[in-house]
Amino acid sequence: MFVFEWDEKEEREALLEAGKTKGKLEILKNIMAKNNWPAERALEFMGIAKSQYNQYISLLQI
Template sequence: MKKGELYSRLRKTYIIFICTFDPFDKNFTKYTFSSRCHEDCGLSLDDDVYKIFLNTQGDRHQVSKSLANLMDYINNNEPNDDFTRSLQEEVELQRDDDGKRALYMTYNQTLMEMEEKGKIKGREEGRAEGRAELAKAIKKIMENMKLPADKAMEMMGIAKEEYPKYMTLL
């Protein structure tokens, strides 16, 4: 396959992220990226894949009036042109559909449960990492001061009921 043949077969692709914050702290309303090689910035794929980040808080002077209206609509849910009015009508239509509302609520509940499980897992992993780091410090104290494990843990202010957890890590 010759250079460019693969890309001529692919369709132009846009991946759009709508953010209610500025993801890159440059105050742009729109950030557009295309495929570049990380190791050699002069090398690009020319694959017509674009990633666009829309910042609803960005400077409106950089974008078209219709995009500015859309960003304003996302921020305050007040339609201010034909497109945002039609979008508002569709949103209301979807909200009023009981079947879709139930599906959305179930989906939203699933997302919240997944998020909570992720938080719990993250806390557990963080605690395990913290205990491992503390165990390293206990070992250093034991080696440097020639102390038994319980004395080293006592010096570090670890509660006695926590000793068995750290003993398994030493």
């Protein structure tokens, strides 16, 4: 028997966070393209914490 517990609040928060990340990625791509900047410079410009750079850069490559 399989028991599954679903937390609606947790799911909603995860979806909101995913949407924010997707939006930031689109902004990041636009900044990079318009200014001919590398990802690191665009992330710095956006105010993204350096500890998150690798996360965003890896998502750009997907």
